[in-house]
Amino acid sequence: MTNSTLDLPKRPWRQRYHVAAIGWTLVLGVLLVLSSLMTGANLGTFLSNIDQFLALLVQMSHPAWSYLHVILQPLYETIQMAILGTTIGAVLAVPFALLAASNLVGNRLLRGLIRFFLDLVRTLPDLLLAAIFVAVFGIGSTAGVITLAIFSFGMVSKLFYEVIETIDMGPLEALKSVGATKVTMIWYAVLPQILNQFVSYFLYTLEINVRASTVLGYLGAGGIGVYLQRSLGEFNYSATAVIILATLVVVLVIDGISNHLRRVLL
Amino acid sequence: MQATATAPIIAFHHVNKIYANGTVGLKDIDFQIPRGQFLVVVGLSGAGKSTLLRTINRMHEISSGEIRIDDAPIGAYKGKALRQLRCHIGMIFQNFNLVNRASVERNVLSGLVGYYPTWKCILGLFSAADKQRAVQALKRVSLTPKIFTRADELSGGQQQRVAIARTLMQDPKIILADEPVASLDPRTTKDVMDTLQRLNREDGITVIVNLHSVALARQYADRIIGLRAGELVYDQPIDNVTTADLDRIYQTN
Numbered sequence: 007m008t009n010s011t012l013d014l015p016k017r018p019w020r021q022r023y024h025v026a027a028i029g030w031t032l033v034l035g036v037l038l039v040l041s042s043l044m045t046g047a048n049l050g051t052f053l054s055n056i057d058q059f060l061a062l063l064v065q066m067s068h069p070a071w072s073y074l075h076v077i078l079q080p081l082y083e084t085i086q087m088a089i090l091g092t093t094i095g096a097v098l099a100v101p102f103a104l105l106a107a108s109n110l111v112g113n114r115l116l117r118g119l120i121r122f123f124l125d126l127v128r129t130l131p132d133l134l135l136a137a138i139f140v141a142v143f144g145i146g147s148t149a150g151v152i153t154l155a156i157f158s159f160g161m162v163s164k165l166f167y168e169v170i171e172t173i174d175m176g177p178l179e180a181l182k183s184v185g186a187t188k189v190t191m192i193w194y195a196v197l198p199q200i201l202n203q204f205v206s207y208f209l210y211t212l213e214i215n216v217r218a219s220t221v222l223g224y225l226g227a228g229g230i231g232v233y234l235q236r237s238l239g240e241f242n243y244s245a246t247a248v249i250i251l252a253t254l255v256v257v258l259v260i261d262g263i264s265n266h267l268r269r270v271l272l
Numbered sequence: 273m274q275a276t277a278t279a280p281i282i283a284f285h286h287v288n289k290i291y292a293n294g295t296v297g298l299k300d301i302d303f304q305i306p307r308g309q310f311l312v313v314v315g316l317s318g319a320g321k322s323t324l325l326r327t328i329n330r331m332h333e334i335s336s337g338e339i340r341i342d343d344a345p346i347g348a349y350k351g352k353a354l355r356q357l358r359c360h361i362g363m364i365f366q367n368f369n370l371v372n373r374a375s376v377e378r379n380v381l382s383g384l385v386g387y388y389p390t391w392k393c394i395l396g397l398f399s400a401a402d403k404q405r406a407v408q409a410l411k412r413v414s415l416t417p418k419i420f421t422r423a424d425e426l427s428g429g430q431q432q433r434v435a436i437a438r439t440l441m442q443d444p445k446i447i448l449a450d451e452p453v454a455s456l457d458p459r460t461t462k463d464v465m466d467t468l469q470r471l472n473r474e475d476g477i478t479v480i481v482n483l484h485s486v487a488l489a490r491q492y493a494d495r496i497i498g499l500r501a502g503e504l505v506y507d508q509p510i511d512n513v514t515t516a517d518l519d520r521i522y523q524t525n
């Protein structure tokens with residue numbers, strides 16, 4: 007009798023020999039080799055050019071610190087761009103996220119349309135957006151802010167509606183039962199449940215955007231990236247080094263602050 | 273003796289409810305609830321108790337038949353009229369359904385949102401008189417010291433009393449309570465049931481409670497009805513109720 011409780015069901019042979027795991031590893035290996043053959047990427051070229059790479063590193067190891075005061079203003083601009091773009095994107099994302107959440111919107115067609123639109127926005131590469139908006143608005147931070155706003159909107163709206171779908175529906179039911187309107191229900195029963203996670207995702211997106219905005223600037227979308235491109239174009243690698251180091255510090259500080267805030271919030 | 277004194281506050285006329293997936297929720301329910309009654313609904317899990325309760329404030333729609341409240345059919349209400357109907361019907365839940373991250377005060381005030389325009393609710397512009405009423409409501413459930421505490425810092429019994437205070441803000445003529453004590457210990461169960469009884473006796477509120485406990489049903493009810501598989505299989509004033517009757521409702525066949 008006691009023995010029978012220990013009788014576990016037999017694992018099928020597929021599970022016992024890890025067929026799936028081994029299979030996928032092989033498939034991935036083959037894909038890796040094939041794709042490197044097809045794109046012509048090979049380790050040889052990288053190794054044969056390593057001396058050029060080393061020369062660049064030597065120059066960069068003598069940062070021109072006097073350049074620092076030139077880039078403080080554009081660094082500041084980069085941070086502003088990131089904050090502004092993230093805020094615009096996140097605020098716009100809230101109503102869309104509410105409409106995309108399956109526990110709030112019963113109408114499948116509406117929800118489907120909203121989600122399709124959000125998916126579409128998310129597929130737009132940020133570099134492409136930046137190139138387009140620089141062409142439209144000219145070189146400067148306007149193009150950067152709009153690009154970051156759209157990029158944040160796409161990313162945050164999905165994170166937001168996934169959070170909304172995990173909320174406790176009890177308070178909503180209670181608010182409905184006292185005769186609340188839809189908007190009041192959301193304000194009283196949904197927002198308090200998701201606010202902390204919203205802020206957390208906002209900060210996370212801000213982190214990503216500070217990094218992204220340095221790259222966008224490279225395309226002329228304002229901020230520090232413009233200077234990065236200029237210094238590289240002039241082979242002024244000691245200035246490049248300053249820009250990279252300064253950017254690194256800014257990114258680290260922003261990451262630190264946002265990590266701290268998120269820990270406090272959750 | 274007068275005709276109006278016996279006019280029912282709620283009347284079910286051959287009500288059927290079939291869920292979208294084909295499950296029968298209610299089957300030909302036909303009975304009346306007099307004003308001021310303390311009615312207890314008993315029945316096995318899945319018998320349709322929650323469904324019955326939720327048709328009264330139209331949280332669930334019925335498939336056929338008619339429900340009248342104060343002699344007015346409620347089936348056709350839409351939008352504002354529906355919200356107004358719900359304004360006057362309090363609802364208490366097994367899981368309290370408070371907004372955990374909000375203060376007790378805000379939870380209590382949320383019972384009023386049906387009476388205010390949306391923009392005032394959002395800005396929290398409740399009148400001073402109503403804020404005073406919130407304090408009074410908390411006093412009635414003996415929770416005034418907790419007014420600024422976050423709801424999730426309270427015990428289960430305290431949370432349920434906050435939920436009752438929220439309902440009091442509605443100034444309801446009917447309170448629907450769906451297994452209000454199922455997740456509470458015996459002492460807090462008594463607290464909550466006594467509070468409901470006081471509201472019934474002192475304020476004349478009609479109270480309808482779903483209960484799983486036969487002992488509680490016998491202790492508090494004026495009248496007990498029993499459901500089985502969506503059908504009303506038992507209906508007696510408390511003086512006629514016997515233990516054998518109740519045991520039969522809970523028999524599984």
Ligand SMILES: Nc1ncnc2c1ncn2[C@@H]1O[C@H](COP(=O)(O)OP(=O)(O)OP(=O)(O)O)[C@@H](O)[C@H]1O
Pocket residue numbers: 291292293295296297315316317318319320321322323324
């Ligand atoms: N949304 C729904 N969709 C489909 N069927 C449902 C739904 N809600 C309830 N039911 C079914 O309707 C029947 C009655 O359910 P109801 O919740 O009213 O029972 P109950 O008496 O309250 O049970 P319990 O004591 O477990 O709360 C059950 O068979 C249940 O599975």
Ligand SMILES: [Mg+2]
Pocket residue numbers: 321322323450
């Ligand atoms: Mg139930």
